[in-house]
Structure formats: C-alpha cells, structure tokens
Amino acid sequence: xxxxxxxxxxxxxxxxxxxxxxxxxxxxxxxxxxxxxxxxxxxxxxxxxxxxxxxxxxxxxxxxxxxxxxxxxxxxxxxxxxxxxxxxxxxxxxxxxxxxxxxxxxxxxxxxxxxxxxxxxxxxxxxxxxxxxxxxxxxxxxxxxxxxxxxxxxxxxxxxxxxxxxxxxxxxxxxxxxxxxxxxxxxxxxxxxxxxxxxxxxxxxxxxxxxxxxxxxxxxxxxxxxxxxxxxxxxxxxxxxxxxxxxxxxxxxxxxxxxxxxxxxxxxxx
Amino acid sequence: xxxxxxxxxxxxxxxxxxxxxxxxxxxxxxxxxxxxxxxxxxxxxxxxxxxxxxxxxxxxxxxxxxxxxxxxxxxxxxxxxxxxxxxxxxxxxxxxxxxxxxxxxxxxxxxxxxxxxxxxxxxxxxxxxxxxxxxxxxxxxxxxxxxxxxxxxxxxxxxxxxxxxxxxxxxxxxxxxxxxxxxxxxxxxxxxxxxxxxxxxxxxxxxxxxxxxxxxxxxxxxxxxxxxxxxxxxxxxxxxxxxxxxxxxxxxxxxxxxxxxxxxxxxxxxxxxxxxxxxxxxxxxxxxxxxxxxx
Numbered sequence: 001x002x003x004x005x006x007x008x009x010x011x012x013x014x015x016x017x018x019x020x021x022x023x024x025x026x027x028x029x030x031x032x033x034x035x036x037x038x039x040x041x042x043x044x045x046x047x048x049x050x051x052x053x054x055x056x057x058x059x060x061x062x063x064x065x066x067x068x069x070x071x072x073x074x075x076x077x078x079x080x081x082x083x084x085x086x087x088x089x090x091x092x093x094x095x096x097x098x099x100x101x102x103x104x105x106x107x108x109x110x111x112x113x114x115x116x117x118x119x120x121x122x123x124x125x126x127x128x129x130x131x132x133x134x135x136x137x138x139x140x141x142x143x144x145x146x147x148x149x150x151x152x153x154x155x156x157x158x159x160x161x162x163x164x165x166x167x168x169x170x171x172x173x174x175x176x177x178x179x180x181x182x183x184x185x186x187x188x189x190x191x192x193x194x195x196x197x198x199x200x201x202x203x204x205x206x207x208x209x210x211x212x213x214x215x216x217x218x219x220x221x222x223x224x225x226x227x228x229x230x231x232x233x234x235x236x237x238x239x240x241x242x243x244x245x246x247x248x249x250x251x252x253x254x255x256x257x258x259x260x261x262x263x264x265x266x267x268x269x270x
Numbered sequence: 271x272x273x274x275x276x277x278x279x280x281x282x283x284x285x286x287x288x289x290x291x292x293x294x295x296x297x298x299x300x301x302x303x304x305x306x307x308x309x310x311x312x313x314x315x316x317x318x319x320x321x322x323x324x325x326x327x328x329x330x331x332x333x334x335x336x337x338x339x340x341x342x343x344x345x346x347x348x349x350x351x352x353x354x355x356x357x358x359x360x361x362x363x364x365x366x367x368x369x370x371x372x373x374x375x376x377x378x379x380x381x382x383x384x385x386x387x388x389x390x391x392x393x394x395x396x397x398x399x400x401x402x403x404x405x406x407x408x409x410x411x412x413x414x415x416x417x418x419x420x421x422x423x424x425x426x427x428x429x430x431x432x433x434x435x436x437x438x439x440x441x442x443x444x445x446x447x448x449x450x451x452x453x454x455x456x457x458x459x460x461x462x463x464x465x466x467x468x469x470x471x472x473x474x475x476x477x478x479x480x481x482x483x484x485x486x487x488x489x490x491x492x493x494x495x496x497x498x499x500x501x502x503x504x505x506x507x508x509x510x511x512x513x514x515x516x517x518x519x520x521x522x523x524x525x526x527x528x529x530x531x532x533x534x535x536x537x538x539x540x541x542x543x544x545x546x547x548x549x550x551x552x553x554x555x556x557x558x559x560x561x562x563x564x565x
C-alpha cells in the first residue's frame with residue numbers, strides 16, 4: 001500500500017489546535033417506553049485509538065450505535081463525531097463515519113464491486129471514482145481478486161471484510177463496528193482484528209469496536225465497560241482493572257457486570 | 271449514465287484520497303446519490319426475472335381472460351375520453367396500468383421492509399444526504415421500474431387491439447410519474463408502519479384488492495352508481511380511482527385536472543407522512559424500538 005498522507009488525515013478544515021476526538025458522547029440517555037436502554041452514557045473515542053466497547057448481551061451497545069448513526073434521535077446529551085454534533089450537523093457527522101453493523105447488510109445477489117459502488121454513490125462519490133476506490137479498499141482487506149464475485153459466494157469472514165472495505169469507501173475518520181466477529185471462527189476473528197488494528201496504524205482513524213468477547217482486547221486498547229445501559233468503567237486497561245478491583249480483564253469484566261450475564265451463551269444482542 | 275465504468279489510471283490516483291469531507295454536500299453528489307439508488311434497484315430488478323414476468327402476466331391475465339369474458343356482459347356506453355363505442359378490453363386497460371403501479375408501489379415497500387430486516391435500510395440511512403431525499407430517490411427508483419413494466423404491458427396490449435392514439439403513449443408518461451409517486455409514497459408509508467413481512471402479506475390482500483375493486487378500473491362509476499350508491503361513494507373516496515382516471519385521460523391525450531389534483535395532493539400527503547415516519551426525531555422508529563428490537 002501507498003504511504004498515507006498524514007496531512008490529509010488531520011482533516012484540512014479542522015485546525016490542529018482543535019483536537020476534537022473521533023467520537024465524543026456526553027450524557028446520553030435513551031429509553032424505549034419505560035425501559036432505559038442507555039442511562040447517562042458518556043464516552044470518548046480518541047483519534048487513532050482502538051476503543052473496545054465491552055458489554056454482555058443487552059447492555060445497550062446496539063442502541064448506542066443506532067444513536068450515533070442517527071437511526072434514532074438522541075433526546076438528551078450530545079453525540080459529536082469529529083466535533084460535529086449528530087443532531088445539528090447530521091451530514092457533516094455521517095460523512096465522517098463508517099459503520100459495520102452487527103447484522104449482515106450486503107446485497108447477496110450483487111457482486112462485491114456493485115455493493116461497494118452503491119455505497120459510494122450514497123456518499124456522493126461518482127461511479128468512476130467509486131470503482132477505483134473500491135479496488136483500493138479491497139486490496140487493503142486482501143480481497144481484490146474477489147471484486148467480480150457475487151457476495152453470496154463469499155465466506156462469513158470474507159463478507160465481514162467486504163463490509164469493512166465498504167465502510168472505508170468514503171474515507172471515514174471514525175469507524176464503528178458492532179460485534180463484527182459474531183459467527184466467525186477463531187482464525188477469521190483474529191484476522192479481522194489484525195486487519196482493523198493495521199488500519200488504525202496506517203490511516204489514523206478512531207475505532208469503536210463493540211464486543212462481549214474479552215479475548216479480543218489488547219493491553220494497549222482503551223476499554224469502555226457498558227452494563228445495563230450504564231458505563232461501569234472507562235479508560236486504559238489498568239484503569240479498568242482498578243475499577244473492577246481485579247488482576248486481569250476477565251475478572252474485572254465479571255466484577256463489573258456480574259458473573260451470570262458474562263458467562264451466558266454467545267448470541268446476538270437483542 | 272455510465273453504469274459499469276472501467277477504472278482509468280488517472281482516476282485511481284485521484285481516488286487515493288477521496289475528497290476529505292467538504293463543509294457542505296455538493297449538488298453533484300445529490301445526483302450521484304439518486305443515480306446510485308436507481309442503479310441498485312435496476313440491478314436487483316434484473317436479477318429477479320420472475321418479478322418482471324409476474325408483473326407482466328398479472329395484468330395480461332386480466333386483459334386476455336377476464337376482459338374477454340366480460341366483453342359481452344358489460345356494455346360500455348360512450349363516456350369521455352372515449353369518442354366511440356369501445357370494447358371492454360379498451361376500457362379496462364388504463365385500470366390495469368394503474369394496477370401494475372399499485373402492485374409495484376407496494377412491492378417496492380415490501381422490498382423496503384425486507385431491506386430493513388436484512389439491514390440494507392440502515393446502509394441507506396447512514397448516507398449523509400437528507401433522509402427525505404433518500405426516500406424520494408428510493409421512490410423514483412421504484413417508479414422507473416414500474417414504467418418499464420407499464421410500457422411492456424401497453425406494447426403487448428397494442429397487439430390485442432387496445433390501441434391508444436400514438437401521442438397518448440407520450441402524454442401518459444407524466445400521468446404515470448404522478449400516479450407512480452402517489453402509489454409508491456403510499457407503499458413507503460406502509461413500509462414504515464409494518465414491521466415484518468408477515469404483516470405485509472395481509473396488506474396485499476387488505477389493500478391491493480379492495481383499492482382495485484372499489485375504483486373505476488373495472489367498471490365506469492355510473493354503472494356502480496346504478497347498482498349501489500354506498501359503493502359509488504366509496505369509489506369516489508378512493509384515491510386509486512383518480513389515478514386510474516388520470517391515466518385513462520392521459521392515454522388519450524387529454525388532461526383531467528381534478529384527478530391530477532387529487533393524485534398530486536395524495537402523493538404529497540403520503541410522502542410527507544412517510545418522511546415523518548422515517549425521521550429519527552419525529553418518527554415512529556425510535557419510539558417503538560426500531561427495526562432491531564423486532565428480533
């Protein structure tokens with residue numbers, strides 16, 4: 001791959017003195033009827049960081065993603081993507097945001113290339129440029145040779161990589177991934193993680209990676225522990241260990257979320 | 271529009287750093303966005319030959335069998351826009367055109383319910399373009415597909431002696447766009463109200479058939495009035511009646527202003543309601559828990 005132009009990454013229209021984090025969520029509460037899915041949630045994803053959003057099933061991770069992507073409206077608090085409030089400047093926020101949803105969202109009967117080009121047009125990138133860009137991002141996830149294949153012919157791990165490639169089509173500065181490794185075998189899971197970590201190193205984007213699988217976390221990651229809609233702990237690994245009065249992350253996670261949920265079956269978050 | 275462009279070396283270089291998020295969305299991007307949505311709809315449509323075939327066979331069955339059988343039973347007197355006595359097939363053709371659009375409008379919304387279940391709707395809605403524009407683009411894409419079907423039907427009907435004046439095939443186009451917009455917007459509104467496909471199957475029964483039968487598609491309204499006054503009033507309240515009449519007049523090179531106003535008014539009303547229903551701050555999605563709460 002070509003070396004990355006660091007000046008371009010620092011977002012030309014935001015001056016260097018404005019270090020707006022990739023994602024800043026402040027005091028967000030969201031309720032479905034009487035049930036509070038999120039309760040006064042505040043968290044930040046710094047630029048160029050891998051932030052793991054750790055929580056058992058039903059912790060509110062998907063709701064949080066729906067709010068950041070404007071599927072739902074946040075009625076309290078603020079959500080800012082690279083300093084742009086999603087309510088007041090939705091276009092500016094959404095154009096800087098790449099998302100990999102938990103559910104598969106590719107058109108199975110279209111080719112990989114068609115899926116990527118379609119996504120690019122949704123961001124106003126013309127067909128010709130989209131095609132060239134698609135080859136690049138496919139190259140970066142190691143699937144350049146599959147561009148003309150129907151998505152249906154790919155394996156689960158490959159589909160995820162295509163979804164990541166798609167999320168990168170418009171050059172986002174914040175990448176959200178909602179339990180991207182659900183349903184993947186251990187090998188594909190490790191490959192996917194390595195791929196995303198390489199992206200952070202290469203492109204300097206901020207990543208929010210939602211998961212309930214502790215093994216996906218590395219010592220250098222930022223960690224946010226979400227449980228029953230509340231932030232239980234947030235910070236570097238030592239911070240979270242201190243909050244959980246534990247010696248390792250598994251013990252901390254259990255202490256912060258309660259053993260019952262953490263050891264429950266791995267399924268899709270509801 | 272170049273649908274399958276091949277990458278050129280210069281384009282590859284330029285795309286290495288896609289324009290880093292200008293402060294405002296450029297106007298050209300709006301065009302690209304709508305073109306992309308129509309392109310995807312066309313690709314999906316071409317991938318489903320069965321859909322095209324059944325969309326064509328349905329009105330043809332009505333035309334070849336139903337209309338032929340009723341030709342002698344139902345005498346149609348001279349009513350505008352017709353200037354002579356006409357065969358029943360000729361009378362029923364505009365209604366069948368509207369039926370194609372009705373099915374298509376609801377089928378597009380069916381595909382939106384499906385899109386929502388598989389998550390493709392979420393990909394559409396994370397586009398930075400305004401949501402009303404995305405929904406409108408989706409509608410336009412659906413109308414384009416319905417136009418293909420309508421003209422294929424009219425071409426076959428021509429050989430079945432349903433011959434409109436040649437200019438009619440041109441003047442019917444704006445009428446088709448307007449009625450397609452109304453029926454598509456109606457489908458869009460429904461897709462926001464129904465959460466799962468199971469519900470939608472019954473919508474087909476409870477919406478399509480009643481709308482079709484209580485309209486002027488199969489019989490002129492004066493005939494309905496003769497047999498049942500309440501039914502006549504129901505037909506008058508049915509917006510589908512006006513879509514049929516708008517198409518009928520336009521196919522004979524005439525303009526029916528009242529029908530046009532009703533159809534345009536309904537189109538705007540349905541579209542606004544659909545946009546409100548899909549709007550995150552005002553809409554039903556967030557309040558109810560949205561698509562993934564369905565699981």
